[in-house]
Amino acid sequence: MxxxxxxxxxxxxxxxxxxxxxxxxxxxxxxxxxxxxxxxxxxxxxxxxxxxxxxxxxxxxxxxxxxxxxxxxxxxxxxxxxxxxFEFKNRLVLDDDEVLKHFFSVVHSVTHPNDTRSPSARDALIEELVAKVKTAPEQIFGVLFETxxxxxxxxxxxxxxxxxxxxxxxxxxxxxxxxxxxxxxxxxxxxxxxDYCDDFPDFHIPTAPQADTVAMMMRKGTSWSYEKxxxxxxxxxxxxxxxxxxxxxxxxxxxxxxxxxxxxxxxxxxxxxxxxxxxxxxxxxxxxxxxxxxxxxxxxxxxxxxxxxxxxxxxxxxxxxx
Structure with a gap:
């Protein structure tokens, strides 16, 4: 056939x-x-x-x-x-400043291993990044929400x-x-x-635990609950x-x-x-x-x-x- x-x-x-x-x-x-x-x-x-x-x-x-x-x-x-x-939507929750500073310090040391700036200059850069992520976190962590x-x-x-x-x-x-x-x-x-709920699930950054990603994939608004x-x-x-x-x-x-x-x-x-x-x-x-x-x-x-x-x-x- x-x-x-x-x-x-x-x-x-x-x-x-x-x-x-x-x-x-x-x-x-x-x-x-x-x-x-x-x-x-x-x-x-x-x-x-x-x-x-x-x-x-x-x-x-x-x-x-x-x-x-x-x-x-x-x-x-x-x-x-x-x-x-609304698929994959979330409510961004920033980790505390110390976690953010540590995260950006590690990222900077990996991406700029030969940086010749002084420790104080590097600290100032880290502080700037922490401030920016508080005002526009999606610009820095947007890649985390790609599906x-x-x-x-x-x-x-x-x-x-x-x-x-x-x-x-x-x-x-x-x-x-x-x-x-x-x-x-x-x-x-x-x-x-x-999980049917009208509130977006929390997404913690920069730690971005896997459970937060799964929660985003498994939540929908209550108007869809008839689908079970x-x-x-x-x-x-x-x-x-x-x-x-x-x-x-x-x-x-x-x-x-x-x-x-x-x-x-x-x-x-x-x-x-x-x-x-x-x-x-x-x-x-x-x-x-x-x-x-x-x-x-x-x-x-x-x-x-x-x-x-x-x-x-x-x-x-x-x-x-x-």
Whole structure:
């Protein structure tokens, strides 16, 4: 079967897991599968979901879906590309003068090792820098707030959110992917709950602790709280791709307005996944209810796979249970 038109694939190294997640993964391997699931389910949603736009005529849409559905990779986005202009905002908190002076002294000695100025002249320069950082800290420490080296992947535990179907899935014409969290403990354990608060998190300078950076990546205003978002947020990544266990991707929900003309492209990708020997992905259909402002999600019967092709779509017959 011919591959769909996709952008060239790159061989990239996935970012390393934080040490505490790596330790958890090692422990999890020694535990019975039921014990791992029980421990995870006690504090995490059973499923997490990704809403996506989908247009079979768009290379970007095909690539985005293929990355997860066929290649089993999550894409770690630059927070600067998100739709919230307040992403990565903070409230600068200056450390005390002695810390600032020590910081600039070290920086100056490293950047100007052959400085011939007298100690008093160097001290005067340091005092000047401390004064400047108090009036315009962003001019000196702006590099700390650049996001291009960080990566975020967003999920929600809500597959029937009308607003998210509208905002992220092309007004219900897109799709939503379902992930079973207990099928990939180390990856989805990293999906922390977003902190919804209308105050910016503190960012201490010049010490700039890693916890402050993480707090910026994990906080949003309360107007976004309906999303119940969970994020995998990674710092100083060397790849935008993070691999996950293929069986963790368990479902694909078609939006209530999903155009039938795009079905062949979905079928082709499912067939490609089948040809690679990857686990089955269950199909669902979102529907607008007739008597209330709510969505229902119904299961579609399995579509038979023959020689790497899909034939016949059987109508759904049961309501999807989350």
């Amino acid at each position: 011919d591959d769909p038109v996709l952008l060239p694939k790159l061989k990239l190294t996935a970012p390393e897991l934080p040490p505490f997640l790596a330790d958890y993964a090692a422990i999890a391997k020694k535990m019975p599968n039921w014990a791992v699931r029980a421990a995870l389910m006690s504090q995490y949603p059973r499923h997490l979901y990704n809403y996506l736009r989908f247009d079979s005529a768009s290379e970007e849409s095909l690539r985005n879906l293929s990355t997860m559905l066929v290649d089993s990779n999550l894409y770690l986005n630059d927070p600067a590309d998100f739709n919230d202009p 291009h080296s960080h990566g975020v992947h967003c999920f929600t535990p809500e597959p029937k959110s009308q607003l998210m179907w509208s905002h992220y899935a092309d007004s219900h014409r897109g799709i939503c992917l379902q992930f079973r969290t207990s099928y990939d403990v180390p990856t989805f354990l990293a999906a922390g709950a977003v 978002e969970r994020r995998i947020a990674m710092l100083a990544i060397n790849s935008r791709l993070l691999s996950f266990e293929p069986r963790a991707l368990t479902g694909l929900i078609l939006g209530s307005r999903f155009p039938k003309k795009h079905l062949p492209a979905i079928q082709q990708m499912l067939a490609k996944r089948f040809d690679r020997g990857l686990p089955k992905v269950q199909l669902y259909q979102a529907e607008a209810q007739d008597t209330a402002y709510r969505l229902s999600v119904r299961k579609l019967e399995s579509m038979p796979l023959n020689s790497g092709a899909i034939s016949g779509v059987i109508p759904w017959d049961s309501i999807y249970e989350r």
